Amino acid sequence: MFSPTLWRTRTLSGLLPEMLQLQREMNRLFSAVGQKAPQDYPAINIWEKDRNAIVTAELPGIDPDKLDISVTGDVLTIAATLADTPLTEGEVYLRQERATGSFKRSIQLPYQINAQAVEAKYEKGVLVITLPRAEEDQPKKIKIK
């Protein structure tokens, strides 16, 4: 005869996929709670290097000339119109998932930006903007008398 332990293992193993499924569902349900509010476009990452901020954004297929980057005080603004491929006569879309339209996003940094020294690089569809701190906003070392 089967021992009770063996019998119990058998029923459990049959239930296991269902339990895992339930766990997954619960996780999905609750993980959505803590999620951030809908993000702006484009999504950005911010890095710090030598007390300067570097902002990166993924912006595939944009004409760099049409990319509008401006800096006022401590706010960086990125604006552009996404390249649209207008269809010519006889062409028809089967699938359209890529973003279209235009966007504008402003990012406030914790310091005044030296607008003259801002550098922007657009490579492989990734925008990298280096934002040096303004001279007058640099931390000052205070000597103790």
Added chain:
Amino acid sequence: MIDKDLQKTENIAATERIRNVKTFVPRVDIYENKDALFLIADMPGVDEKSVDIELEKNLLTITGRVENGRIADATMMYAEYEIGDYERVFTLSDEIDRDKIVATVKNGVLRLELPKMEKVKPKKITISAA
């Protein structure tokens, strides 16, 4: 546009990959005319050297390798997007002329031209007056 739709979608792969990086599904536009099918895929961070297009039987696989997006000597302060490879598979019909597929990559956008076979192109039949 729904904001959520603008973010990258992570790939849920059935098989595990050797490289321990996330993979994302590139967003694509596909359109066609009577001569060809065009596929445009957004793959920021990819250039012509790191994109791979493979056609095996009917499966067209697009993969893009992205070097880790770390900036040397910099610390990440804030992140809204993740960096990873791209992968997406499409099933092609037999009507594509496999030898004439053209691919270009510019500014992180892959453009594929998939010409249709001569025999499947629609032909106009002129009706002559009886």
